[in-house]
Amino acid sequence: MAKTIMIIDDSASLRQVVSITLTGAGYEVLEACDGRDALAKLTGQKIHLMISDVNMPNMDGISFLKAVRELPAYKFTPIIMLTTEAGEEMKKAGQAAGAKAWVVKPFKPELLLTAVSKLILP
Amino acid sequence: MDIRRSSNKHGHFSPRQICLAITALGVLAPILAAGFALHGWVMGLLAGGLAWVFLGKIGLSSTGPHEAPPGSSQELTQPDASRVEQLAQAVVPVWAGQTAAVRQQTEEAIQALTLRFGNMQKELREALGATSGESTQHLLRTLEECEVALGTVSEAILQTRASRTRILERISELMTITDQLHEMSTEVADIASQTNLLALNAAIEAAHARDLGKGFAVVADEVRKLSDRSGTTGHLITERVELVSRTIRAGLDESQAFTVEDEKLIAKSEATIRKVLDSFGAAAKELSSTTDHLKTVNTHVQGEISETLVHLQFQDRIGQILQSVVQDMEKFQNRMAHNPTAVEVDQWLAELEETYTTREQKALHHGEALSGTDEESEITFF
CATH class of the missing domain: 1.10.287.950 (Methyl-accepting chemotaxis protein)
Structure with missing residues (x-):
């Protein structure tokens, strides 16, 4: 059975690129346009990994990370931050909030897939 | 640097106040232009052109992003200040609207392109499977x-x-x-x-x-x-x-x-x-x-196709750059409408810099040349 990954990004085109990359590798994909939308869509889902942007309207990526870690079902779900932010301070904030990896956009599909296969839950 | 000291309660603008407008335009215009130039768009000229018109209207010339005009005791008269304010009120929403429209259209076009490239990749993969x-x-x-x-x-x-x-x-x-x-x-x-x-x-x-x-x-x-x-x-x-x-x-x-x-x-x-x-x-x-x-x-x-998908991601960067520009335009318009005298140039620029997410925005803000857009993807595991 294919594993499910949730993509959280306010850019529809970016979500599309990530989705194409992941579905091409055999993963199921769920999409959300910001942190709030993602939290609403998490209920009743079995998510094996999440890929989230940082700068988003309504709820940014770091706030989303903190909120997700409060949910018992997703306390240990690996989350990859995929963002244009490359600053060390922001990375540290992501790490402190519970991110497992930080990928700077634009990403190479094979690099993202490497990170996904390394971190995704069995 | 509090410019309220140099303006009177009748709304006269000192050269330093006008300097904010020039500085903001000096910073935003190249960022906007660079955003478009990432994919060779000529729309960036719009920003430069409008900036030139704006400056022409108020009868000043830009001296660069961080160069405030030398302290001059010359103050604009009430009619001049009103014209500047009116112009800002009129032109900034137009810029913001145009920029947002471009952002939206680019996003839609890139979405369509991404979808097509994605389908091509899928079909190629299936074709390869059939002739495997x-x-x-x-x-x-x-x-x-x-x-x-x-x-x-x-x-x-x-x-x-x-x-x-x-x-x-x-x-x-x-x-x-x-x-x-x-x-x-x-x-x-x-x-x-x-x-x-x-x-x-x-x-x-x-x-x-x-x-x-x-x-x-x-x-x-x-x-x-x-x-x-x-x-x-x-x-x-x-x-x-x-x-x-x-x-x-x-x-x-x-x-x-x-x-x-x-x-x-x-x-x-x-x-x-x-x-x-x-x-x-x-x-x-x-x-x-x-x-x-x-x-x-x-x-x-x-x-x-995979490489193309990497390049298509620059839409996301462009989107963020444009979003930052539009937000600052809206902030500028709001300030001109409500509290035009309570502005601090350095603080404004610092706040603008806070909104940046990409390296090119930061480089342009400091007047540095772009190092190119072919950045290598980076990954850090925690």
Whole structure:
């Protein structure tokens, strides 16, 4: 059975690129346009990994990370931050909030897939 | 640096206040232009043009992003300030609207492009699966199985030929035996003839002996009759042996003729089997070669599409740059409308810098040249 990954990004085109990359590798994909939308869509889902942007309207990526870690079902779900932010301070904030990896956009599909296969839950 | 000290409550603008507008435009215009220039768009000219018009309207020229005009005691009059404020109120929403529209249209276009490239990649992947080495390998395996099966048929034919040869050898041995039988039957006929001659002589001798030879004459007569029957039987045996011999000979000749034909047929069948297998082998090899070539081309095209998908992600960066510009325009418009005198240039710029997420925004903000957009993807594991 294919594993499910949730993509959280306010850019529809970016979500599309990530989705194409992941579905091409055999993963199921769920999409959300910001942190709030993602939290609403998490209920009743079995998510094996999440890929989230940082700068988003309504709820940014770091706030989303903190909120997700409060949910018992997703306390240990690996989350990859995929963002244009490359600053060390922001990375540290992501790490402190519970991110497992930080990928700077634009990403190479094979690099993202490497990170996904390394971190995704069995 | 509080510019409220240099403006009066009637709304007069000092050169430093105007400097904020110039500075903001000086920073935003190249960022906006760079955002578009990432993909060669000429719309960036719009920002520069509008900035030039704006500056022309207020009768000043830009001195660069961070260069405030030297402290001048000249203050704008009330009508000048009103015109600046009115212009800001009118033109900033237009800029923001235009920029947002461009952002939206670019996003939609990139989405459509991404979808198409994604579909192309999917179709190529499926096409590669359809012509994969697996199916070629399957065909090659089938051909190998056919070769083995046809080889078995060929071997069976050869075994049949060997059996036929052995039977012919046995028949040839029978021919030898029938020849011996023929000689023996001839010998029997000779013995009968000789016995008949002896019986005749015995009868003559018995006649010479008159009454004393009567009994012997009877014996001689019986011996002659027996020799006659032996001779007849000998002839019959000879005839039968000759008949058998002719029949075997005919069968042997016919079998040998068939054997020659069989040899030709077997050789022809083997040649046909070999030719068919060679043709299949050549076809499979060509198919395999074509598949390999297709695979190479497919992999190359998929790589190109993959690279294209990387470049399409710059829309996201452009979107963020434009969003930052639009937000600052809206902030500028709001400040001009509500509290135009409470502005601090350095603070404004610092707050603007806080909104940046990309390296090029930060570089442009500080007047540095862009290092290019082909950044390597970075990944950090925690």
